[in-house]
Amino acid sequence: MASTSRSGGVGSVLVNAVLLWAINIWPGWRMVPFLAQDMTRVLEAVNAALIAGIVVDLIFVVVRSRGLQALGNLVVLGFGMAALLQLWDVFPFDFGDGWSGWPVVMRVFLALGMVGSAIGAVVEVVALIRSLAGLEPRSRQ
Secondary structure: OOOOOHHHHHHHHHHHHHHHHHHHOOOOHHHOOOEOHHHHHOHHHHHHHHHHHHHHHHHHHHOOOHHHHHHHHHHHHHHHHHHHHHHHHHOOEOOOOOOOOHHHHHHHHHHHHHHHHHHHHHHHHHHHHHHHOOOOOOOOO
């Protein structure tokens, strides 16, 4: 079974919970100097992606199934892609009078995140199909 360890799942839950707390409570997204007021328009999608990650990783800690893991990862990737698309569309970043290339750099990072999510989704769909067909994942050597 190709999957993360239980401790890795707990670690992911803790990281996502800390991010959720830091973004929404302390110090809050408003403390980040390059985030504009438009961040409020994408905050729900970002929060949903983090919460999806927490819920799915908590399930993974309890239930060890490659098929369920693939399905859960697809859910998290979907929420993440929705957040990335909203960030791309709203673009709540204001780099002020700094270097004029920052918006391009940010767009490149958002695009890389979307491409990575799409590739991850293909990998997880294949893993889900293999799991449903009863095929074991290839061992890594």
